[in-house]
Amino acid sequence: MEIxxxxxxxxxxATRLRLLHALGQSDLTVSELTQILGQSQPRISRxxxxxxxxxxxxxxxxxxxxFYRLADRGDQGGLVQAIARLIPLDDPEIARDTARLSAIRAERREAASDYFASIAANWHQIRSRHVPEAEVESAILDMLVGVKRDRRLAHVVDLGTGTGxxxxxxxxxxxxxLGVDQSADMLRIARANLEAFGARHLRVRQGDLYHLALDQASADAVILHQVLHFLDxxxxxxxxxAQLLKxxxxxxxxxxAPHEFEMLRTEQAHRRLGLATSEVSAWCKAAGLGQIETRALEAGGPEQSGEMLTVNLWLARAGNRKPGKPQHG
Ligand SMILES: C[S@@+](CC[C@H](N)C(=O)[O-])C[C@H]1O[C@@H](n2cnc3c(N)ncnc32)[C@H](O)[C@@H]1O
Structure with a gap:
């Protein structure tokens, strides 16, 4: 009761409810919240x-x-999520906050898609500077198709597929x-790569990760490779x-993994400086996924430069829930 x-x-x-509403839509910084609510930074911080x-x-x-976000665990997690859902969206101040938040997110999306458009042609070189790709790719196959490479998957969806x-x-x-990406420039390169690769069972289409117009419960595997750190x-x-998974x-x-390379934010449109296993696990659990397995590929080694980053792989499985209704083809 006391809790x-x-x-x-x-x-x-009132201001706190407005903050809870905004944070229910997105993880946000104090300066973003200051812009959204139109109040001073010290006030918002308090x-x-x-x-x-x-x-x-x-x-x-x-x-x-x-970043601030609504708690999703502990005694207060359920309470704050419930409060955020009860906030009336037609309240004039909430409606104004929602419009400002949408404008901020649109600006951010535009900055990120400008970045992807500008690097589309060189993405292969950029990604290989981050980490030893062969090692990452081999670990991906270990986790999805087994070390003997003997598991067959009927349908795979790669979200934020970039160049494919x-x-x-x-x-x-x-x-x-099927690869999905919002950047037409990335997809142009992906199509050219896939044509050169000559595999007709690989396709790409334009789409937004937040609103996937794809059949639910249709995929054996969904991949999010180097995508989440760009998202708000x-x-x-x-x-x-998770809705796509059988x-x-x-x-x-x-x-x-969490890192301190601020330049990835300023120069390469990263929003998050890596992701912690605890937060990825919590997001997966909240999406109804379980059996989370983690594998870390440590940066380092004499041949790697100091700019290399540790890469984590997290595999989570969908339970035996009832398949959702198909939406689109
Ligand atoms: C760093 S690239 C990774 C590409 C690919 N997974 C790879 O490893 O080569 C991130 C990709 O996510 C895409 N992306 C970012 N936000 C997206 C969104 N909301 N919907 C769809 N794609 C998005 C970008 O256009 C970009 O191609």
């Missing part, structure tokens, strides 16, 4: 601090940025593989992606 009252007291104020102390919000530092490299490596093991709401993307299907997330 519930403390949570309700911490949330019970409200945030109070709600962090009450357990309603999680605070997460990454390099120079600090994941489709190429899955080609010998999949009856069909990775949990929502994982939830959407019961027992696997989601493979490959991304950087």
């Amino acid at each position: 519930l009252l403390a949570g309700l007291r911490a949330a019970g104020e 409200h945030l601090k109070l709600m962090v102390e009450a357990g309603l919000l999680d605070r997460h530092r990454e390099g120079a940025w600090v 490299r994941m489709l190429e490596i899955m080609a010998p093991f999949a009856d069909q593989a 709401h990775p949990a929502a993307a994982i939830k959407e992606a 019961p027992g299907g696997a989601m493979l997330i490959v991304d950087f």
